[in-house]
Amino acid sequence: MATEYSFDVVSKIDPQELDNALNQTRKEIAGRFDFKHSKTSLEESEKEITITSDDELKMRNVIDMLQSKLLRRGLSIKAFDWGKDEPAAQNTLRRVVTLRTGIPKEKSKPLVDAIKAMKLKVNAQIQGEQIRVSARSKDDLQKVQESLRALDFELPLQFVNYR
Numbered sequence: 001m002a003t004e005y006s007f008d009v010v011s012k013i014d015p016q017e018l019d020n021a022l023n024q025t026r027k028e029i030a031g032r033f034d035f036k037h038s039k040t041s042l043e044e045s046e047k048e049i050t051i052t053s054d055d056e057l058k059m060r061n062v063i064d065m066l067q068s069k070l071l072r073r074g075l076s077i078k079a080f081d082w083g084k085d086e087p088a089a090q091n092t093l094r095r096v097v098t099l100r101t102g103i104p105k106e107k108s109k110p111l112v113d114a115i116k117a118m119k120l121k122v123n124a125q126i127q128g129e130q131i132r133v134s135a136r137s138k139d140d141l142q143k144v145q146e147s148l149r150a151l152d153f154e155l156p157l158q159f160v161n162y163r
Contacts, residue, residue, distance in 0.1 A: 005141055006134035007162040008127075009111065009148065011103050011155045013079050018099075021069040022049070028065055034058075039092050042066070049080075049097040052088055059085060059093050076156030100155065102129025107155060111148070118147055 022042055029035045029042075040053040040062060051066070053059040067077055081098040088094035103111065108126045115124040115133060122135040122144055135141050145159050 004134050004136060005138050005163060006132055007141060007145070007159050009103070009131040009133060010129070010158050010160055011079065012101050012158060013075060013099055017073040017075055018070075019044075021066065021073045021075065024069045025062070025066045028069075029062065034061070039090065047099050047101075049099070051095045051097065052092050054092055056085065056093065059095060063095070078154060079156045103131060103155060104129070107153060111153060114148070114151060115144055118144060120144065 022044055026042055029038075029040055035058065038054050038058060040058055041051075042062070043050045043052075049066075051059065051062055053062055063082070070077060070080075079100050081100060083096045083098065085093045085095050105126070108129075108131055111131055112124045112126060115122060115131075120135070120140045120143060121137065122133055122140050125132045125134075133141060133144055135144075141162075148157055148159075
């Protein structure tokens with residue numbers, strides 16, 4: 001039987017979990033005494049989150065709260081580019097956090113090279129912002145998944161479309 005099995009390596013963020021983490025952070029900010037009468041806010045768009053706060057201490061506290069909520073919800077901190085603090089209106093600070101989705105070309109080539117270096121009978125192809133790994137043996141595919149989980153590529157990797 002000459003069937004091929006495959007899976008896709010992707011890097012994505014679950015939008016519902018992200019929204020839940022942001023809402024939990026907003027709720028905690030509203031309930032904390034040290035943020036009373038503060039101009040702290042979290043705003044999200046499709047590709048970024050904008051954090052606005054009064055000073056550096058409150059900014060660090062908001063980031064710590066957000067990171068803990070993200071981790072509790074199963075979202076990796078690696079999926080976010082945390083940016084730098086910049087001055088904003090009314091004596092506040094703003095930080096733009098960019099969401100990293102998809103595997104960029106410059107990161108996908110080392111991933112494919114790492115898969116090929118495993119010396120398994122697998123085929124890895126770059127398909128846009130994901131990588132398709134195929135083989136005749138399910139065991140080889142599972143070994144590839146184990147190896148990729150062990151390596152650190154500065155991206156959260158998920159394995160989908162296992163066929």
